[in-house]
Amino acid sequence: TxxxxxxxxxxxxxxxxxxxxxxxxxxxxxxxxxxxxxxxxxxxxxxxxxxxxxxxxxxxxxxxxxxxxxxxxxxxxxxxxxxxxxxxxxxxxxxxxxxxxxxxxxxxxxxxxxxxxxxxxxxxxxxxxxxxxxxxxxxxxxxxxxxxxxxxxxxxxxxxxxxxxxxxxxxxxxxxxxxxxxxxxxxxxxxxxxEDLETRWVPVVHNKSRKKLKDKIRILTDRRLPRGEESTKKRFNTFLKGWVGYYRMGIANCSMNDIDKWIRRRIRQIYLKKWKKNSTKYEELKKLKTNNENRCYIIAHSSMKHWAKALYANYVITKEIIRGWGWLSIKEAYEIGFIDCDLSEPPTA
Known part of the structure; x- marks a missing residue:
């Protein structure tokens, strides 16, 4: 052209x-x-x-x-x-x-x-x-x-x-x-x-970038799953790979554990909402076999909102379960070593 x-x-x-x-x-x-x-x-x-x-x-x-x-x-x-x-x-x-x-x-x-x-x-x-x-x-x-x-x-x-x-x-x-x-x-x-009487300067992920990440993930992980579970998961993973690729040199120098915990809670919330009836929640949580049935029953039948339930559901829907379902975390994407992106801004999904 x-x-x-x-x-x-x-x-x-x-x-x-x-x-x-x-x-x-x-x-x-x-x-x-x-x-x-x-x-x-x-x-x-x-x-x-x-x-x-x-x-x-x-x-x-x-x-x-x-x-x-x-x-x-x-x-x-x-x-x-x-x-x-x-x-x-x-x-x-x-x-x-x-x-x-x-x-x-x-x-x-x-x-x-x-x-x-x-x-x-x-x-x-x-x-x-x-x-x-x-x-x-x-x-x-x-x-x-x-x-x-x-x-x-x-x-x-x-x-x-x-x-x-x-x-x-x-x-x-x-x-x-x-x-x-x-x-x-x-x-x-x-x-x-x-370090050893020497001063080094290193990049870290800026707080505003962390906030933007959470804002983007909120959009990608709409609890209603309008695009369906598999499509939502694919778009989420693609975005997270790109984000980690761009911020790799900053992630190395700061903890992202708080955001990974938040992401897992967000994913638990998706499934708790997907299993609409309390009885369905109970049966699905039981199938995971990660905790006793009594705890599964309490979480399923609690009057708490889904976001609050998602906090307590971490004893049942563990991070290993979430990974087994195919959802990535920042830590996993970083450790797997996805090829770095080189953009002025992180990629969008």
């Missing part, structure tokens, strides 16, 4: 000039590399970070500025004209067709490349000054060794971004602070480990 051809032309023209600290949508680079680079800089003493938030970046890219930047390296007017047409492609909102005056269209092979080219202009500022930073698409952290230096760097770079690139910084979401588990970059936080 025309988009693929344009994407290839731009990639070949700009790849040699992109910053070594830029990791998004580039060959042989990915999110894991970016996260490792953050840890490397932290271990060198750059523990103050500017978490830069560009307000609605993909919607606010200035077409004139982008075309000006492109024209400096792309001398073929036909290519520039095609890119202009791509940027001005009609979008339909509320039934009305309009040609956007700012922003880059999302979706398709061409989409991330013009944005990366414009942000490469931003990358030049810290690169030329020897300032450490790490960028994946519009997700960027700039580093310093002290709070004072971090504020000084921010003042300088923010002026350039707003006055030269015509982009807006979301000042409410942009923050300056010491690297920690609360720092969020590509879904990870960062933890300092003191």
């Amino acid at each position: 025309v988009q693929q051809a344009l994407a290839q032309v731009l990639s070949e023209a700009y790849e040699p000039y992109f910053s070594d600290n830029s990791f998004g949508f580039r060959p042989d680079r990915g999110a894991r590399d970016a996260v490792r680079r953050v840890c490397e800089y932290a271990e060198q003493g750059y523990v103050w970070g500017i978490d830069l938030d560009l307000a609605k970046f993909f919607d606010t890219v200035n077409h004139s500025k982008l075309l000006q930047v492109l024209s400096e390296r792309i001398k073929d007017g036909r290519v520039i004209s095609l890119i202009h047409k791509f940027l001005r492609a009609k979008i339909i909102e509320n039934g009305k067709s309009t040609k956007p005056k700012t922003g880059t269209p999302q979706g398709g092979p061409m989409s991330p490349i013009p944005a990366n080219i414009l942000l490469n202009e931003m990358d030049k500022v810290p690169d030329e000054r020897g300032v450490k930073f790490c960028r994946y698409a519009d997700d960027c952290v700039i580093f310093a060794k002290s709070e004072r230096a971090a504020h000084r760097i921010y003042e300088s770079i923010s002026k350039y971004i707003e006055k030269k690139l015509f982009l807006q910084i979301n000042k409410e979401k942009t923050s300056i602070g010491m690297l920690s588990q609360e720092t969020k970059f590509l879904g990870f936080g960062f933890k300092r480990i003191e």
Whole structure:
């Protein structure tokens, strides 16, 4: 397609000039590399970070500025004209067709490349000054060794971004602070480990990423099983494999036991709801032969809601039973060693 051809032309023209600290949508680079680079800089003493938030970046890219930047390296007017047409492609909102005056269209092979080219202009500022930073698409952290230096760097770079690139910084979401588990970059936080008189920094799964995981699992494991049990199980397992693949390097440094327990409780709830009558619950629990009949009877005939019952049912519907039914856990997916994904965000089901 025309988009693929344009994407290839731009990639070949700009790849040699992109910053070594830029990791998004580039060959042989990915999110894991970016996260490792953050840890490397932290271990060198750059523990103050500017978490830069560009307000609605993909919607606010200035077409004139982008075309000006492109024209400096792309001398073929036909290519520039095609890119202009791509940027001005009609979008339909509320039934009305309009040609956007700012922003880059999302979706398709061409989409991330013009944005990366414009942000490469931003990358030049810290690169030329020897300032450490790490960028994946519009997700960027700039580093310093002290709070004072971090504020000084921010003042300088923010002026350039707003006055030269015509982009807006979301000042409410942009923050300056010491690297920690609360720092969020590509879904990870960062933890300092003191080991044999040496300091190491490692990635961990950020709390917001854990919350998003639970939100997604709630959707995938609808208690009513509208897609049927086997289809639900398959979609759940596929998603969890991808999620574990992406977060593997963070899972290694933090416990996910609390979420695995929550997942098992969620699965128990599915079956307790599926066995609608108390008598059916009792018979099905008895068949598992993991506990005495009296306990099975108490759980089955309890007046508690299914979610509360699911907590006590762990003595009967054990994690071994759940695994035997074919449901994966984070721990199992991690230990089996599924091939890592390399995406900026975890895969969705």
